[in-house]
Amino acid sequence: MGQASSVFDRSKPKWCPGCGNFVVYSCLKDALEELGYRPEEIVVVCGIGCATFIWSYLNTNSLKALHGRVLPAATGVKLVKPSLKVLAVSGDGDAYSIGCGHLTHTARRNIDLTYIVIDNGIFGNTRGQPSPTTPYLSPTKISPRGWPEKPVDPLLLVAVSGATFIAQGYVGNPSSLREIFKKALKHRGFSLVNIVSVCPTFNPKRTITTIKEKILDVGLDSQRDLDEAVKLLLEARKAGRIPVGVIYSRDEPTYNDLLNANSDQKSIVPDLRVLEIALREFGLEIEC
Amino acid sequence: MLEEVSIRIAGLTGLGVEFTTEVIVDACAKRGLHVYTYRFFPTIVRGGYTFSDIRISCRKTSSPPDEINILGALSKEGLRDVDKILSKDALIIIDEEVDVSQSVCKHVIQIPIGKLSRELKTRMNMILLGFLSGLLNLDFEVVTEILRKKKISEFESNLRGLKKGIRIFEESGLEKIVVKSYGGVKSVIRGSDLVALGALYAGCKFFAGYPITPATSIMEALMNWIPELGGVAVQVEDELAAINMVIGASYAGARAMTVTSGPGFSLMAEGIGFAGMAGIPVVIVDVQRVGPSTGLPTAHEQSDIDIATHPSHGDIPRIVLAPSTIEEYYTFTVKSFQLSEKYRAPVILLLDQSYTLNYQTIDKIRNPEVYSYRVSIESSGDSIEVYPYYDSEWVPSPPSKRLLIVASSVEHDYRGFSVQDGEIHASMSDKRLGKLRELEENPVDWEVVGDVDGREVFITIGCCRAAVEEACSRLSKNGRRFKHIPLKQLWPIPRKLREELREAEVVYVVEQNASGQVLRLISKEIPENCIVKSVRRYDGQPLRSRDIVEVLRDGSG
CATH class of the missing domain: 3.40.50.920 (Rossmann fold)
Structure with a gap:
């Protein structure tokens, strides 16, 4: 677990006692250190919600974005500065409710970034409303007779949308989570790491023990093709199991590759090459 | 010789009103004439009423004509509204198959547009173009060359139609209508192209947008040219993605912009507030169309002044500019990027549909002074520091050696660190808004x-x-x-x-x-x-x- 002297420490993390975010934070920090990253070469783009407080505690470049708009903001960073390592961090509300639209599009573009979603099945920051991963028909603060919506399955959703790395971790097994992070960070392309987490304050029924009973270890080295990965996810869902490990990993050209945008942008001000375009296209003379 | 003449080409969408207009405009510009065009078009891609007004003059004109002197109608729908806009002595050129007995106009020339186009296997608008180019004394070689460049695949059939149209004019015994020219060659351009060129000149290296009428033509120009100059341009899933991607790209160091129209601008509102709060420079172009809501998507209106000047919740710094000449479509776009960096505020360029989409002639353009606040800075210390992003007039970006850049949508201190303290919020608010006082005193391109x-x-x-x-x-x-x-x-x-x-x-x-x-x-x-x-x-x-x-x-x- 993280040491106090890490270059990635900015300030002491504050969450409720027993919050799963502590585990995610220290595993992520360890993974970054073990892979030898330096704070300057990393940009953490965060949304809104308890999970995203990581941006305050982790000593890196950071962009605290709008609720639900983490992925577009992170995409903008990566498209113009491919030399940066881009991490996007959300909770399940940020990622799968208000920001769900961007998830499929970012996956199908295969933007080279790692999306870390801490999924505790509840809106914790707003004090306990159901989220898109709250179990079907389970009672909540605002739905005593059971929440009438079926949960989003983020792993299946990104699998059919073209994500090239799909993994799931859980906060009850930090050493596995750390290894999953390392695999995801090393992957070139869009990687989603969904972390099954706990919120003892607002979702006390979900505990490490209740999660542990459902864990299905799928290992860290996936050789599955997409069909096999989807099959695994569907079967796990049917059996009420939580697959943990690397579910799918495949090398494909990234969006930057296809746009031929693999070097960092530098603005040339002014860009005099425009004068040629104006003359060529419109016979227009622009005086300097 | 006349000082000015105005022509309307009218018919249904799909008959080539736009194509005919572009050829006439190009040929006039090559004779040194000033041209202003305005096109009315429906949302229906094929079969809706459309017209295009062309004002040809020896002087610079940038507003639609008060009266139309010549109407070239490609179908009976072309006669719509003629009593409101035609001058007393106006000439109507229309197909002989159309019943014109109800027409208020005395001078109606009926020519076999439909019949000849079928016989010669050419388009109807080419017969009309031939007739008009004879009438307006356009140079045959010049028109031929424009046709060759515009659509090489249909050049032979277009040329057949053109020649036939000219012959019909010559046989009609009508007198030519010649507009005085002071010589030279003018450029023909749309506001949309000038905005794209201005952005590129300013070093814009990132564009993200979502297609929307009437802003799409700027997007298309940028999608073509930005990659040519080594930058990145993307079409994205919606306007929320567009504005937030632009913010991400600008934070990461690229001059970045997006373009949209009213409905998309409404969706971008929260993002504009984010840019203002986080002090990340962005340029947002709003080509206005008729609102509210979906409104009349293809028509002209200036009804986004309220939302452009008050785009988002909270007290955000913002700069709203509305160019008043076609030349300013270029110069204001160039300036927007530096103003946005200098004042750490989103710049909203409020444009008109009529200037953005329609061709006008211009002489030449003078570039405004260009400067940038984007610098590469590195820390001289041994340890890694967080850059005072909100105390600095510079806008550095990651990766910077031994420096971290922190920008935030939540209230923050001078380094970007999250705060809950009301007093810091008060002082940061003053700082964000205070900078704009300078622009209150010295507005952009003030003119009386x-x-x-x-x-x-x-x-x-x-x-x-x-x-x-x-x-x-x-x-x-x-x-x-x-x-x-x-x-x-x-x-x-x-x-x-x-x-x-x-x-x-x-x-x-x-x-x-x-x-x-x-x-x-x-x-x-x-x-x-x-x-x-x-x-x-x-x-x-x-x-x-x-x-x-x-x-x-x-x-x-």
């Missing part, structure tokens, strides 16, 4: 035209400037003295406005929306004892000078 001592004062926005200038120059011959302020900076409101209005007796605020949004915005700047007249046209068409002349003659408003 006409008679600077005039007591009748016009305030116009965007393309209304041209129609008002034309009307004023006509009426000032009768001894009336008009001062005219084309209001180009809508936010912050220039202090000079109040000074310029001090001696005013009558103030006319001319704009194209139903509720008088510009008047509402600036009403506090107008002296109390002055007569205020709100002049508004909001039927989806750009203002014509006769609209102003009528207001001044009636004394109504």
